[in-house]
Amino acid sequence: MKVIIDSTCYLDDAFIKENDIEVASLHVVVNGESYEEISVDNEFVFKHLNEGNKVSTSAVAPAVFEEMFNKYPNEAILVFPLSQGLSGTYQSAMIAKEMVGRENIHVFDTMVCAYGNENIVLQVVEAIKEGRSVGEVILLAQELSENAEVLFTLTTLDHVVRGGRISKVSAALANIVGIKPVIEMVDGKLEVTRKSRTHKKIVNNFIIKEIKEHASKYSKLYLRVIDLKQDEFAKQIKEGLKDVENIDITHTKYIGPVFSYHLGDEGYGITWTAVR
Secondary structure, three states: OEEEEEOOOOOOHHHHHHOOOEEEOOEEEEOOEEEEHHHOOHHHHHHHHHOOOOEEEEOOOHHHHHHHHHHOOOOOEEEEOOOOOOOOHHHHHHHHHHHHOOOOEEEOOOOOOOHHHHHHHHHHHHHHHOOOOHHHHHHHHHHHHHHOEEEEEEOOOHHHHHOOOOOHHHHHHHOOOOOEEEEEEEOOEEEEEEEEOOHHHHHHHHHHHHHHHHHOOOOEEEEEEEEEOOHHHHHHHHHHHOOOOOEEEEEEOOOOHHHHHHHOOOEEEEEEEEEO
16 A cells, blocks of 8 residues: 655654655745745745745645556555645545546545644554555545544734635634634634633643543544644643543644645644544
């Protein structure tokens, strides 16, 4: 089996190399010139934004996926692009699948992105290592995708508005002094779903309490915590859930150029998925 991710699935380079994962790169576009995301860093993005240059992002082209698919004519291919509600990358993978005309290519719309897809791919790779069959891994990937959720908060929504992911009206309401917006993936898109005046409420009520409730419904829950310059809140989340036996916790402190452009560089949150 061959696993393909896009470049917004920010798994560690060593993990990607060790597990022979293919990466299809989105692009960062500056003043009309396109750069593969895997060839630039976050400093590159913020430098151009601070200089007032026009910055945007673009999806993976179908031809990129087509070339990757043709490299592995005899293998089952599992593709994990970011949510089609956020990017045309999923559609590009589907077009490429039609172009090569093979049934052993499986493109999953996880309805999440970035560290949400990381969480899913980590479990899929582990299942492959365990020697599970193609059919078993596909069923697992489907279940993990169907159960995946993302929740996070940011210090500002300015980046999200600029990228067009949240309306200016929603952002204006959320940016009221003292109000901390909670953003979740709803039908594959980013939405401000709740607001809080304190981080304590977000950590204890919206994250720890709710994750414990979800964990009680599943045999195993996989939680991935993210913090961008917000280490203290990540510690509180992990501490509050450390005694729940059926929760497997991982932690990341990184998002790459595409999502740094859309979200900024300060915030924290979680993603989770589970199996029954």
